[in-house]
Amino acid sequence: MKKRDEEMDDQKWFNDQFKDKITRFDDLHAPLIPSSQQFDELVHAHKQERSRKLWKELLLFWITACFVFGLMLWIIERNWVWFAILQTIVAAGGMVFASMAFSRRRQREWKS
Amino acid sequence: MYDESKLVKQAIRGDSRALSELLREHYSFLYQYLLKVTMNKSRAEDITQDTMLKAIEKITAFQGKSKFSTWLIAIASRLVIDRVRRSEVEQHWLKEEQSLRAIRFETLQSGDEWSDALQALGQLSSDIRIPVLLKYYYGYGQDEIASMLDIPVGTVKSRLHNGLMKLRKELTEHEEA
Numbered sequence: 001m002k003k004r005d006e007e008m009d010d011q012k013w014f015n016d017q018f019k020d021k022i023t024r025f026d027d028l029h030a031p032l033i034p035s036s037q038q039f040d041e042l043v044h045a046h047k048q049e050r051s052r053k054l055w056k057e058l059l060l061f062w063i064t065a066c067f068v069f070g071l072m073l074w075i076i077e078r079n080w081v082w083f084a085i086l087q088t089i090v091a092a093g094g095m096v097f098a099s100m101a102f103s104r105r106r107q108r109e110w111k112s
Numbered sequence: 113m114y115d116e117s118k119l120v121k122q123a124i125r126g127d128s129r130a131l132s133e134l135l136r137e138h139y140s141f142l143y144q145y146l147l148k149v150t151m152n153k154s155r156a157e158d159i160t161q162d163t164m165l166k167a168i169e170k171i172t173a174f175q176g177k178s179k180f181s182t183w184l185i186a187i188a189s190r191l192v193i194d195r196v197r198r199s200e201v202e203q204h205w206l207k208e209e210q211s212l213r214a215i216r217f218e219t220l221q222s223g224d225e226w227s228d229a230l231q232a233l234g235q236l237s238s239d240i241r242i243p244v245l246l247k248y249y250y251g252y253g254q255d256e257i258a259s260m261l262d263i264p265v266g267t268v269k270s271r272l273h274n275g276l277m278k279l280r281k282e283l284t285e286h287e288e289a
Contacts, residue, residue, distance in 0.1 A: 010276055014248035017283060021229045022148065022249055028224050029153070029215075031143045039132035039139075046168045047128060 120176050131171055134180055135164050142184050148249075149192055149242055151234045152211035153218070159195070163188040182252070186260035189242050193261070196238055208237075232282035236275055243268050244275040 075083045114137065122130035142163060146156040166187050174183055212234040216226045233241065242261065246252045247268075254272070258265040 011248060013280075014276070017279075018229050018233065019249065021227045022233070024224065025148070025219065025230060026144045028219060028222055029144065029147055031140055031157075033136065033139050036132065036136055039136045040129065042164065043128045043132040043135070043168055046165055050169055 116180060117176070120174070120180055123171050124174060124176065126172075131168065135167065138181055138184055139164075141181055142188060145185060145245075145250075146188055146192070147215075148233075148245055149189070149238055150211065151208070151215050153215065155195075155211070159188055159191050162191055166191070178256075182256070182260070185246070185250075189246075189261055192238055192242065228283055228286040232279050232286070235282060236278060240271050240275040240278070243271045244279070247272055 072083070072086075075086060114133075116134070116137075119130045119134050123134055139160070143156055143160045146159050146163075147153065150156050150159065163184060167184060170187075174180075178186075212231075215234070216231070219226050219230075233244075236244065243257050246257045246260070247254065252260070254265055254268045258268045261268070
């Protein structure tokens with residue numbers, strides 16, 4: 001109850017000291033709003049740019065995937081042992097990377 | 113007639129016209145929020161533009177649980193915080209001082225007064241100014257601010273407490289001077 005009163009006091013103090021002045025500041029610095037057409041163009045252009053970027057990324061992904069798959073087939077054909085070693089290294093690397101990324105994210109959440 | 117919830121639904125479904133109408137409707141609100149947060153006209157314009165682009169990219173992820181303006185403010189606030197983190201502390205402080213002087217000059221030139229209240233608000237660092245404005249000027253709750261800024265509620269409370277304490281101190285000093 002006491003805390004609620006304190007909060008209300010703080011809000012009242014802020015309103016008395018700042019509210020009108022900030023509103024006047026807002027009114028004084030009101031921006032010129034671009035036309036509807038400019039907003040339409042912005043949305044359209046950015047959506048197109050975004051979609052182009054996504055297609056590029058997808059293409060790059062497929063090229064990389066084909067290269068890796070081809071490499072693996074080539075290694076299987078030449079030497080089974082090397083294939084197993086490579087698979088183990090890749091799996092271990094993936095796990096280390098995932099755990100590091102996860103711990104970094106948790107650390108960031110804790111810090112914030 | 114302007115119907116926000118209908119426009120939001122259409123925008124989420126991919127209607128570009130609805131999204132551009134929403135953005136236009138909130139442009140002024142967003143810019144004015146960012147001007148108060150940054151106290152710098154060109155930076156406010158830059159971040160307004162970046163916020164709009166982010167909103168275009170992320171509109172399909174918007175669930176419509178909060179108001180569209182709240183969602184935009186959350187994006188904009190995080191962009192401001194990211195920019196502050198990226199710039200060096202000392203350089204950032206100098207830039208803030210210069211920006212405050214520039215906006216003060218512009219306000220005075222427009223024939224309005226630059227009050228002690230605005231000066232005190234401008235002297236708060238942006239990580240404190242943002243929650244203070246969101247809570248006491250825009251009326252958001254502490255929980256909402258915490259989720260908007262992606263920080264714990266405890267941090268919001270302490271920033272609000274520190275912010276008001278600094279504002280009170282600044283205003284008292286000005287009154288005594």
